[in-house]
Amino acid sequence: MAGANTSLDAEKIRQDFPVVTSSINGKPMVYLDSANTSQKPVAVIDAMTAFMREGYAPINRSAYSLAAEATEKYEGARTKVAKFINAKSSREIVFTKNATEALNLIAYSWGRTNLKRGDVVVLTHMEHHANIVPWQMLQQEIGIELRWVPLTSDFQLDLSSLSNLLAGAKVFSFTSMSNVLGTINPVEKLCAAAHAVGALAIVDACQSVPHAPTDVQAWGADFTMFSSHKMCGPSGVGVLWGREALLEAMPPFLGGGNMISEVRLDGFKCAELPAKFEAGTPPITEVIGLGAAVDYLNGIGMANVRRHEVEMSSYVLENLTARFGDEITIHGPRNPELRGATFSFAFRGIHPHDLSQILDQTNVCVRAGHHCAKPLMKIIGANATARASFYLYNTKADADALANALDSASDIF
Amino acid sequence: MPGVEDLYREIILDHYRTPRNRGELPPPAVCTEGNNPLCGDDIRIFLDIADGVVRDVKFSGQGCSISQSSTSMMTVAIKGKPVEEVRALVRRFKHMMTLSDDEGAVDESIKLGDIEALGGVVKFPVRIKCATLGWNTLLEGLNSSQG
Numbered sequence: 001m002a003g004a005n006t007s008l009d010a011e012k013i014r015q016d017f018p019v020v021t022s023s024i025n026g027k028p029m030v031y032l033d034s035a036n037t038s039q040k041p042v043a044v045i046d047a048m049t050a051f052m053r054e055g056y057a058p059i060n061r062s063a064y065s066l067a068a069e070a071t072e073k074y075e076g077a078r079t080k081v082a083k084f085i086n087a088k089s090s091r092e093i094v095f096t097k098n099a100t101e102a103l104n105l106i107a108y109s110w111g112r113t114n115l116k117r118g119d120v121v122v123l124t125h126m127e128h129h130a131n132i133v134p135w136q137m138l139q140q141e142i143g144i145e146l147r148w149v150p151l152t153s154d155f156q157l158d159l160s161s162l163s164n165l166l167a168g169a170k171v172f173s174f175t176s177m178s179n180v181l182g183t184i185n186p187v188e189k190l191c192a193a194a195h196a197v198g199a200l201a202i203v204d205a206c207q208s209v210p211h212a213p214t215d216v217q218a219w220g221a222d223f224t225m226f227s228s229h230k231m232c233g234p235s236g237v238g239v240l241w242g243r244e245a246l247l248e249a250m251p252p253f254l255g256g257g258n259m260i261s262e263v264r265l266d267g268f269k270c271a272e273l274p275a276k277f278e279a280g281t282p283p284i285t286e287v288i289g290l291g292a293a294v295d296y297l298n299g300i301g302m303a304n305v306r307r308h309e310v311e312m313s314s315y316v317l318e319n320l321t322a323r324f325g326d327e328i329t330i331h332g333p334r335n336p337e338l339r340g341a342t343f344s345f346a347f348r349g350i351h352p353h354d355l356s357q358i359l360d361q362t363n364v365c366v367r368a369g370h371h372c373a374k375p376l377m378k379i380i381g382a383n384a385t386a387r388a389s390f391y392l393y394n395t396k397a398d399a400d401a402l403a404n405a406l407d408s409a410s411d412i413f
Numbered sequence: 414m415p416g417v418e419d420l421y422r423e424i425i426l427d428h429y430r431t432p433r434n435r436g437e438l439p440p441p442a443v444c445t446e447g448n449n450p451l452c453g454d455d456i457r458i459f460l461d462i463a464d465g466v467v468r469d470v471k472f473s474g475q476g477c478s479i480s481q482s483s484t485s486m487m488t489v490a491i492k493g494k495p496v497e498e499v500r501a502l503v504r505r506f507k508h509m510m511t512l513s514d515d516e517g518a519v520d521e522s523i524k525l526g527d528i529e530a531l532g533g534v535v536k537f538p539v540r541i542k543c544a545t546l547g548w549n550t551l552l553e554g555l556n557s558s559q560g
């Protein structure tokens with residue numbers, strides 16, 4: 001049995017995910033695009049459906065008990081998320097639309113208050129556009145300077161000149177794991193390096209929170225963010241975590257209902273955290289779905305998820321290399337302990353778009369393109385790559401299906 | 414689900430393997446660059462236009478089999494043609510790709526020849542952008558070369 005000798009029973013877990021066990025035209029689904037967005041377990045689907053069928057109501061606004069219960073469920077999800085990443089308090093958890101909005105919130109609200117012309121923000125060459133463009137917008141607007149931590153030849157961050165790059169910096173914002181290379185970065189060390197020069201440490205944790213235990217206090221980070229849809233939860237909700245003192249000192253991002261404590265004709269007063277950053281009616285059902293996703297992942301155990309993915313990585317790396325040798329180029333670290341189970345690759349000179357089209361014939365779902373990391377793509381010398389990413393519901397059989405489908409792709413070209 | 418044989422017709426693969434008019438033209442030829450933001454493909458079209466005629470055309474850049482072969486076939490079809498005919502051909506092609514543009518009526522009698530083979534792309538909506546990348550870039554080039 002696939003899964004029998006791994007740290008969690010992926011065969012059993014698969015059964016919780018309707019799309020993962022579905023088939024098209026009689027051929028089973030091989031879903032290998034979880035770095036993009038993950039599939040949803042029945043527990044999440046049911047929690048959202050049940051809320052909409054039986055408990056739907058506004059939050060924070062009405063005295064009737066249906067609304068009070070909805071508020072309790074919504075705030076309950078906040079507490080679950082806070083515990084999940086070991087935040088000091090649930091007041092430090094802000095629900096946004098997605099991680100992208102959270103990064104924009106920081107750049108807009110913290111950045112415009114605290115940065116001035118010539119101030120330095122340090123990023124890395126492996127960032128997602130979401131952690132590049134908001135800073136470039138500030139660069140255009142107020143003339144901050146952007147510096148970049150380069151890569152080594154084995155797809156790690158090149159930290160040899162980090163102290164030079166960080167000298168005088170106000171912000172160091174970096175990903176905990178590359179969504180293209182799979183590289184896992186030394187988050188604690190990078191946060192410490194930022195703090196050593198008095199810079200803020202911002203961790204884009206989109207690719208690590210769904211896949212491994214997270215402890216923002218152990219990281220020593222100042223802000224982090226991630227998206228529900230990559231961690232078995234619904235789309236439409238993201239999480240911003242920030243140290244309370246920082247969030248407290250920041251001006252609001254969006255203005256409107258829910259984020260105020262007082263509005264008069266001559267001005268307004270902000271609500272307390274975290275409502276201050278949650279203007280308007282939030283995605284209530286989705287937040288409750290995220291809470292259910294956190295429960296689901298806790299039930300499996302994030303350490304087990306991580307171990308499973310290390311095992312999947314070993315298997316994928318060994319098998320693809322053994323089978324295809326030089327015909328496949330994997331852009332990322334070879335050591336499964338240093339990477340997540342996300343593999344960008346080039347195969348037999350076939351363009352990734354064509355490759356993913358052919359894999360689709362056997363329902364093998366991989367992403368083709370630049371993965372919202374165009375600067376990184378340029379650095380690794382590829383316009384586009386195919387990317388297969390594995391999660392807790394993927395088995396060795398999925399990895400074999402990928403290899404078989406790849407092999408058949410060259411018949412056409 | 415439509416089969417990939419509808420997509421990867423032999424003539425398409427032929428243009429992919431052996432692209433025609435690949436290369437660059439020196440100024441004063443007009444160079445226009447087009448990107449497919451979805452997949453990172455990019456294409457450059459070089460147009461030498463004089464007296465309302467496309468006297469020469471070349472293309473460079475990277476892309477998938479569909480964008481490369483579509484552009485290659487396009488260059489063959491437009492080389493030596495009057496600009497007005499080229500524009501009518503672009504409209505005809507985009508119409509086949511189920512895209513309309515506001516630039517004028519489609520002349521259904523225009524023969525597409527080999528380009529007809531790209532008709533299967535319509536069954537794969539995500540790839541329509543690949544097939545039209547070169548054509549849209551061409552349009553931009555035509556517009557800018559006419560000041």
Ligand SMILES: Cc1ncc(COP(=O)(O)O)c(C=O)c1O
Binds near residue numbers: 035130206
């Ligand atoms: C590393 C990283 N950062 C940010 C994002 C943006 O996430 P979202 O599109 O959910 O806002 C992603 C998603 O692809 C990502 O992988």
